[in-house]
Amino acid sequence: MKTSDNPLLQEFNTPFNTAPFSIITEDLYEDALAKAIKIAQEEITLITSNKEEPSFKNTIEALDKAGEKLGRISSIFFNLNSAETNDEIQRIAREVSPQLSKFSNDVTLNLDLFERVKHVYNKRDQLDLNPEQLTLLDKKYKRFSRNGALLDDKQKERLREIDTQLAQLSLQFGENVLAATNAFEMHVKDESKLSGLPESALEAAKEAASSRDKEGYIFTLDYPSYIPLMTYADDRELRKEMSLAFGSRAFKDDHDNQENVLQIAQLRFERAQLLGYDSHAHFILEERMAGSPEQVNDFLNELLEKAQPAAQSEFDELQKFAQNHKDFPIDQLQKWDSAYYSEKLKQQRFELDDELLKPYFKLENVINGAFEIANKLFGLTFKKNAEIDSYHKDVMIYEVYNEDKSLNSIFYADFFPRKGKRNGAWMTSFKSQWKEDGHDSRPHVSIVCNFTKPTSTKPSLLTFNEVTTLFHEFGHALHGMLANTTYRSLSGTSVHWDFVELPSQVLENWCYEKEALELFARHYETNEVIPQEYIEKIKAAATFLEGMQTMRQLSFGLLDMSWHGIDPSQIEDVKDHERTTFEKTDLYPDVPSSCMSTAFSHIFQGGYSAGYYSYKWAEVLDADAFEFFKQKGIFNREVANLFKDNVLSMGGTEDPMELYVRFRGSKPKTDALLKRAGLIKT
Structure with a gap:
């Protein structure tokens, strides 16, 4: 195929240069990516063959621009691999990932290119660069020094092998989790077994069964199906079956990820050692706000010490409540009981539950509410475009659009689960922001979620947790939308990984x-604004079982560090390692057939x-x-502008702590979090 025949390789003749999805067929991707790699290689060659003395413009800026077409095509393809995949797209991903990894290695291990970058880096004090340019130079230099440019030829070759293997293993890990998730369904024919479930969950399950040409009800491991059953089903055996299926995804089944986990951890460690670091965590955290594994572990353990007494007290209270429940008493609280009895206790304490709130959170209203808040804070307006x-x-x-009517961004919103879409919620982009020649x-920008779909009788009504999820991802989106940087690689969410979650x-x-x-919280039938008493209950319930929730989050962070902060070569059994790690955070009895690591996509597939x-x-x-916003008013434009100008628009152009202090006036203190969580007295 000629380059001119492949729309992915042409300028997109579309509104706002958006991706022309309707004419992109799957057979185009391999050709487009192969040719885009070749174009990027030629752009690198132009830099290295330049006879002029290396300068910031002809080397650093040129390098930042090189591979633009490759980046655009890769973004489109891999976003689809997460949100709208199939067997063919997954096959292509397996084919092209090693090629992309090889190209990346070819760049970072290119000695001629590194010499030019190093020449500019060594003269940086003489170049009168602004803070953004200095950051770009530092990042480009470290991209080489931290990724093998200083290694000998034999070590470089091994680095290439490791990166190729990691790319393949990470893809395989994600495919296995998706396949294991899709492989399970619970088919319930007898409606009497579904007592406790709200009408909306029953209707969705009935439609799921109908779509598969089956009678009765079908429940899957997709969150909008899984969570209502775990939260409301009175039948403990159904909850247990679902919980065991969810907890054992890609563990000792047809899609087992145990060997992938061990190999990924070992290869990451070997790579770090090759580059002169004690562990993968030491390598990663050098470029994070936290700085080192020691600081991360100290941070997690400090919070653990504060949360543990509250968590244990909450667990004991929940267990006593479950043991004395008037309708469904049990002897021992298990993991499949957690959501069910937590919801019952919350209803008793606050007279509040998701089914009471959902009518006030129609998806379209919540979206419009997020838009209106963005308008009040940052002057943005949103106009739907079906073309x-x-x-x-x-x-x-x-x-x-911005307040001055200029285009701010294009925003994609993808909210409902489907077969080719992975679970969870995330923000991504199809094209980043940059400035060039004026x-x-x-x-x-795109956000992808998995919310309850509309049924034949009801619109999509969100749980309060889904409302906060939408706002979380929209916060990431605003970070992308309000980007105002010169260079592509510093734009939007291209910040230190432990800073990227602040806007969300x-x-x-x-x-x-x-x-x-x-x-935005209006009843979908009556348009009645959410009652004040519900708002007060939402706020009161915000810290409900917060100690247990904090322990859960800390356990995930500690598990991550246990895989990446040590030499993992002595780990022979994934489950045993995980069990040992969870000993100080687990409140519930262990489930031998469950394993989190084999489906922990955040750390073994994501970033x-x-x-x-x-x-x-x-x-x-x-x-x-947010304490700053509360002091001045939650829609205070002065504070919003400080946040926009010093955080959201700046991307990764400066040290994140400096940006934060410029916004807030001081470094952050843990007291605000501990007070909000109810872990210390106000």
Whole structure:
């Protein structure tokens, strides 16, 4: 195929240069990626063959721009591999990932290129560079020095082998989790076994069965199906069956990930050692706010010490409540009882449950509420555009404008589960922001979630947890939308990994505030604004079982560090290692057939290896930041502008702590988080 015949390799003749999904067929990707790699290689050759003395412009800026087409095509392809995949896309991903890994290695191990970068880096004090340029130079230099440029030829070859293997293993890990998730279904024919389940969950399960040409009800491991059953089903055996299926995904089944976990951990360790680091965590954390594994472990253990007494007390209370429940008493609280009895206790204590709140959280209203809050804070407006191509009919697309009517971004929103879409929620982009020759190229940002679908009788009504999830991902999206940097690689969410969750987590706070809720929380049938008593109950329930929730998050962070902060070569059994790690955080009895590591996609497929702690780290930042908003008013434009100008728009152009202090006036303190969580007295 000629380059001119492949639309992926041409300039997109589309509104706002958006991806032309309707004319991109699967057979185009391999050809496009192969040719884009070749184009990128030629761009690198132009830099290295330049006879002029290396300068910031002809080397560092040129390097940042090199591979632009490859990056764009890769973004489109791998976003689809997460949100709309199939066997063919997965096959292509397995084929092209090693090629992309090889190209990346070819760049970072290119001695001629490194010599030019090093020449500029060594003269940086004489170049009168601004902070963004200095950051770009530092990052480009470290990209080489931290990825093998200083190794000998034999070591470089081994590094290439490791990176190729890791790319393949990571893909295989994700495919196995998706396949294991899709392989399970619970088929219930007798409606009497489903007592306790709300009408909306029954209707969705009935439609799921009908779509598979079956009678009765079908439940899957997709969150909108799994969570209502675990929360409301009175039948303990059904909850147990679902819990065991979820907990054993890719563990001792047809899609077993145990060997992949061991290999990924070992290869990451070997790679770190090759580069002169004690462990993968030492390598990763050198470029994070936290700085070192010791600091991360100290941070996690400090919070653990504060949370443990509260968590144990909450667990004991929940167990006593379950043992004395008037309708469904049990002897011992198990993992499959957690959501069910927690919900019952919450209803008793606060007279509040998801089914009471869901009518006030129609998806379209929540989306519009997020938009209105973005308008009040940052002056953004959103205009739906049905003419822009999308990769699935469920995806909604918006043009986003600034207060001066200039285009801010294109926003994609993909909310419902389907077979080719992985579980969970995430933000991504199809195109980043940058400036060149006076032109500001605006970003194309996407959020992907898995919310309850509309049924034949009801619109999509969100649980309160789904509302906060939408706001969380929208916070990430705002970080991308409000990007205002010169260089592609520093734009938007291209920040230290333990800083990236601040914009997302801070936006969740608006979901608990009366002024914000009244903008969008309206009954889907009567349009009645959510009653004040419900708002007060939402706020009161915000710290319900917070000690247990904190322990759960800390256990994930500690598990991540246990895989990546040590030499894993002595780990022979994935489950045994995990069991040992969880000993100091587990409240529930262990389930021998369950294993988290084999489905822990954040750290073995996503970008959170040695970084899962950052969710808790960012909670410290977000609690401290929102306290500032609360002091001045949650829609105070002065504070919002400080946040936009010093955090959201700056991307990775400067040290994140400096940016935070410029916004807040001081470094963050853990007190705000501990008070909000109810772990210390106010």
